[in-house]
Amino acid sequence: MPSRDAIVTLTMNPALDVTADAGEVRPTDKIRCTADRYDPGGGGVNVARFAQALGATVEAVFPAGGLTGARFIDLVTAAGIPNSPVFIHGSTRESFTVNERTTGKQYRFVLPGPRLSPSEQDRCLEKLRAAAVSARFVVASGSLPPGVPPDFYQRVGQICREADVPLILDTSGGGLARVTSGVAVLKPSVRELRECVGRPLQTEDEQLDAARELIERGVTRAVVVSLGADGALLATAQDSERFPALPVHAISGVGAGDAMVAAIAVGLCRDWSLSKAVRYGMAAGTAKLLAPGTAVFSRADVERFFEMACSRPGGDRSAATV
Template sequence: MNERSVAGHRIVTLTMNPALDITTNTDVVHSTDKLRCAAGRYDPGGGGINVAHVADVLGASATAIYPAGGSAGDMITRLLTAEGVSVHPIHIGGSTRESITVNERSTDRQFRFVLPGPELTLAEQTECLLHLRRAASSSAIVVASGSLPPGVPPDFYQQVATVCQEIGALFILDTSGGGLKHISSGVFLLKPSVRELRECVGRELATESEQIAAARELIGRGCAHYIVVSLGATGALLVTSASAHRFPAVPVPPGSGVGAGDAMVAGIAVGLTRGWPLTKAVRLGIAAGAAKLLTPGTAPCTREDTERLFELTENPVEIELVNG
């Protein structure tokens, strides 16, 4: 399956470790002091949930699958439903985690507190895979994004890749740590940051050529057909076995970076559903990631901002590769 053949297909996302994101502001963060904060903003969070939310904003058909438990899990479902996002929550015995972001007004610094999430039983993990298989059984792009919660084995995303191969779905993966290291096949597009790529291959990757070589190493192992390395404020790299392209970033005012990588993945997936070439889809991803910096907390970027910034994106520069 190639990017042209998925035009018009829907997006199904999987978030194994969702979070209720709470964002607030305070003047100064001091240890041991009682910090008086502004009223909290509550957003549904977690990689795949963010991807589905942004894809929905950008006009694509998207469904979010995720385990949900306790009041936080119920609130995530209510918030997504109120926004019109199609959801398939899987009930679990544990309580969905909460994540807290505190913005320090005096310095514009941001402090993020991320909890580990509930432990998922084997039965709950199996139920997630069954729901995914049913939802993506015909003409779907599957996006799995985010960390794995306690109890879930590090090869779980390889299990997802195998399901996608069996049903003919195109698989996009954005994860880190063990979830990334245990991928061996079946991924259409992998989107690591430089840090995640560095941790995966165990090298520093200080230069662009080293980053491209590391991405091609994973492609050579059969882990993925394409790799998009996000470079934050400096743009992104698109790497294949035979080529590499550098995409410059779109300059925007500094803002909350929470969810910007997920917005980038959503933009790429939406571009593919439009039948765009991958290079153009990555430009939409860069625009969506930049637009996310303009929104508060983990609220999704707007379609208006994304389309405006997309017009400012530049065509990528092809990088000459040296084999051997």
């Protein structure tokens, strides 16, 4: 058996992320943009980039097609990310983010992505199966593109079970609701958790009850609920913990959740407790708020925020591992 030391990520709907600044966003008028930048994006690809920045060994699996897909692969490779693309007939999507300088508001435009055929989906799973033999963790992150059935991530969970590799899952909609088992750590936002259980979840107790409901149903062993400016919640079958947000003046919220997932995976690869790994995730997500677009955070910022997170009450807790 090959040595298992990599974080393998799966991104079924990657995107070429275009970010630019504009003085003011107005209807009808042409909006002249400046400071444009291009990054390879999509949940799992972002996780791979951020995890590598924290010193982890990574491999990214994703479908790619058309001229956009070719540029996407070039950007991933130029970033030094080992990758296993699955070539598809459709074109990789683009996402466009505009930062309005006069107000500080951010406008994000996201396209649906190419339709994947059943054979293209199967080839993605085969690539994942091959990569999983060297994985310490598999991270499946992001939305499902058109043509992919909502139970697709359940098939990913089955592959991870067969390979004896823990799965960290960060998705939404039907892709989340149709998962029934096989997840080690589930990382929904509170909005995604509401949609999954079909309840408003207005209080922290209701949010924890919903998370434990998924654990009791056997969907996952642990749930990390991101609460945006309110921090995060961790729930396991035995315990729960609330993590307050770290104070920072945000530049861009794009990719902060992916940074959080990446750092959680890195922490677990270091055999940290899940509580400590989530604190590391909070630090990375906060550091990402200081970086433009989907640019990688400063590792020094992550370590600074991590020290801050661990100095708070409960920072030395050792909750369950996965």
